[in-house]
Amino acid sequence: xxxxxxxxxxxxxxxxxxxxxxxxxxxxxxxxxxxxxxxxxxxxxxxxxxxxxxxxxxxxxxxxxxxxx
Numbered sequence: 001x002x003x004x005x006x007x008x009x010x011x012x013x014x015x016x017x018x019x020x021x022x023x024x025x026x027x028x029x030x031x032x033x034x035x036x037x038x039x040x041x042x043x044x045x046x047x048x049x050x051x052x053x054x055x056x057x058x059x060x061x062x063x064x065x066x067x068x069x
Contacts, residue, residue: 002025004022004025006019006022007038
């Protein structure tokens with residue numbers, strides 16, 4: 001399965017054009033093209049902050065028995 005991801009930035013007045021590498025890599029078959037904003041809110045989903053923010057002081061030592069893994 002081929003997965004391509006491009007991040008672009010358009011300035012006021014610019015129009016979207018597909019990068020030549022993307023257009024050349026798409027051939028016969030079915031394709032799904034998704035366009036979504038690449039703002040900071042979307043980037044936050046891809047980090048571990050939610051896990052770390054869910055850690056409470058009473059969890060200290062909870063996984064000590066698994067230290068050898």
